[in-house]
Amino acid sequence: MASATTKDLSDVAAVGGGVGDTYGEDRGSEDQLLTPWTFSVASGYSLLRDPRHNKGLAFTERERDAHYLRGLLPPTISSQQAQEKKLMKNLREYQVPLQKYMSLMDLEERNERLFYKLLIDNVEELLPIVYTPTVGEACQKYGSIFRRPQGLFISLKEKGKILEVLKNWPERGIQVIVVTDGERILGLGDLGCQGMGIPVGKLSLYTALGGVRPSACLPITIDVGTNNKQLLQDEFYIGLRQKRATGQEYADFLHEFMSAVKQNYGEKVLVQFEDFANHNAFELLAKYRSTHLVFNDDIQGTAAVVLSGVVAALKLLGGTLADQTFLFLGAGEAGTGIAELIALEMSKQAKAPVEEARKKIWLVDSKGLIVGSRKESLQQFKKPWAHEHEPVKDLLGAVKAIKPTILIGSSGVGKTFTKEVIEALCSFNKKPLIMALSNPTSQSECTAEEAYTWSKGRAIFASGSPFDPVEFEGKVFVPGQSNNAYIFPGFGLGVVMCGAIRVHDEMLLAASEALAGQVTQENFEKGLIYPPFSNIRKISADIAAKVATKAYDLGLASHLPRPVDLVKYAESCMYSPVYRMYR
Numbered sequence: 001m002a003s004a005t006t007k008d009l010s011d012v013a014a015v016g017g018g019v020g021d022t023y024g025e026d027r028g029s030e031d032q033l034l035t036p037w038t039f040s041v042a043s044g045y046s047l048l049r050d051p052r053h054n055k056g057l058a059f060t061e062r063e064r065d066a067h068y069l070r071g072l073l074p075p076t077i078s079s080q081q082a083q084e085k086k087l088m089k090n091l092r093e094y095q096v097p098l099q100k101y102m103s104l105m106d107l108e109e110r111n112e113r114l115f116y117k118l119l120i121d122n123v124e125e126l127l128p129i130v131y132t133p134t135v136g137e138a139c140q141k142y143g144s145i146f147r148r149p150q151g152l153f154i155s156l157k158e159k160g161k162i163l164e165v166l167k168n169w170p171e172r173g174i175q176v177i178v179v180t181d182g183e184r185i186l187g188l189g190d191l192g193c194q195g196m197g198i199p200v201g202k203l204s205l206y207t208a209l210g211g212v213r214p215s216a217c218l219p220i221t222i223d224v225g226t227n228n229k230q231l232l233q234d235e236f237y238i239g240l241r242q243k244r245a246t247g248q249e250y251a252d253f254l255h256e257f258m259s260a261v262k263q264n265y266g267e268k269v270l271v272q273f274e275d276f277a278n279h280n281a282f283e284l285l286a287k288y289r290s291t292h293l294v295f296n297d298d299i300q301g302t303a304a305v306v307l308s309g310v311v312a313a314l315k316l317l318g319g320t321l322a323d324q325t326f327l328f329l330g331a332g333e334a335g336t337g338i339a340e341l342i343a344l345e346m347s348k349q350a351k352a353p354v355e356e357a358r359k360k361i362w363l364v365d366s367k368g369l370i371v372g373s374r375k376e377s378l379q380q381f382k383k384p385w386a387h388e389h390e391p392v393k394d395l396l397g398a399v400k401a402i403k404p405t406i407l408i409g410s411s412g413v414g415k416t417f418t419k420e421v422i423e424a425l426c427s428f429n430k431k432p433l434i435m436a437l438s439n440p441t442s443q444s445e446c447t448a449e450e451a452y453t454w455s456k457g458r459a460i461f462a463s464g465s466p467f468d469p470v471e472f473e474g475k476v477f478v479p480g481q482s483n484n485a486y487i488f489p490g491f492g493l494g495v496v497m498c499g500a501i502r503v504h505d506e507m508l509l510a511a512s513e514a515l516a517g518q519v520t521q522e523n524f525e526k527g528l529i530y531p532p533f534s535n536i537r538k539i540s541a542d543i544a545a546k547v548a549t550k551a552y553d554l555g556l557a558s559h560l561p562r563p564v565d566l567v568k569y570a571e572s573c574m575y576s577p578v579y580r581m582y583r
């Protein structure tokens, strides 16, 4: 079949190469690109089957002539806006969120730009579909709804061959990998290979919210088995039917993966670890943070977004960070990650040692308050939080004993902020900050309605999964969504656009400060501690700029010279889903 050849650099150019994405139009200088490249676009029937270039009914008369499309499409020509309107109408007719999810995934498979156009223009409406909570259900049913692979599956069968597997992926200019091993998918537990929905969903936000090109994103699921008995017996399960590999076998497999990634993509590919179980999450981050460009979203991304919300909430609560007392339910990745970043910021602000700052932060796990007398039996990552106190066996007891001003739930267990807990919190706080972070909605520590009703409208509330506004005693309360989706897309964009080679905690603090700085007076007046998601691209550009600034300051950025205006530069790097004209 004939093919139209065009010297189009946009689909292979690295972010940071200064190249826009107007089809056939070079806006950057070629010598900054990874490779000079002549891109060959399919034509005719293949063009319609190529989701990256298909425009459906939007192909113009000239394009239909030039690209052998005559007769393959009905006569009508439709604009991208008209296509968007039709699809949104169709989508809204589905009653079941999972049907909307499947319909959106089909669209992505058919017409990638239209998918992203929809997602960007309707972000508040569609985020709960491609992301939490619906993506959780999609993972639970992934085997049944599976149609086509949207990322790489690397199972123990591929041991010794991971580099070859990476080479099977059709794209070369990968900048961001999101990888999971499926052991702790949201608060839903071990979903094995079906965790793939998470890297896919996270990376679609990298593009929609952070502007990283879709072709630069690679979702990966590592399959070392699953301990989920139900899945092992499920006739439609798509993963290895064996118990999880652990210990040395697991470590060696992950090491082969990390080495292959570096060998294949070099130093500047960002690897985001997602939804690993606690022990592996901490170990992998500790092991690879000094040799690879890695970021753990559940530990570091969640920490940055929560710190941002807490800092913004100080405007409503009064006082400084150091004036607050924190109590966490959940001492895993999210809980200890957030606690540590808060302690770092507190010690920076108060110019005091971080050990002092940690004393203002208390954690409760499944065995009760973490205290010094439990030190011997505690996992390593909990030890910094074992302060001196008599044992307290549950959350309610801990609330009464510690008298926190801020209560944060990150245990993955739903319905744990009970009426008694919230009433106790309100008995000594005029305005408590309550963050119910566990996902999806079914695992939230309490609902927005419960938080406002039980606190009699006094709580400032944010949750990991979205809740609708609540009316209480004639007043409307709008809950915030404290989800790492505010941070990782902009953070990732910042990292790749400056060619960072490592992630430093200071870069996370910069991202967090950038987000807090985006909350407007108008937001505060509504009781909001996060800006609306509808502004997310602007927010992401600002986060990216601040993260890149910090990377340059720390000498960790390799793309030189440093752009003068990093916000403008971030904006210029962002992918636009608007159709391009094919010459």
Ligand SMILES: O=C([O-])CC(=O)C(=O)O
Pocket: 131, 132, 185, 186, 187, 275, 297, 298, 438, 439, 464, 483, 484
């Ligand atoms: O995916 C989300 O919505 C947030 C997150 O990382 C998690 O809950 O593990």
Ligand SMILES: [Mg+2]
Pocket: 186, 274, 275, 297, 298
């Ligand atoms: Mg996660």
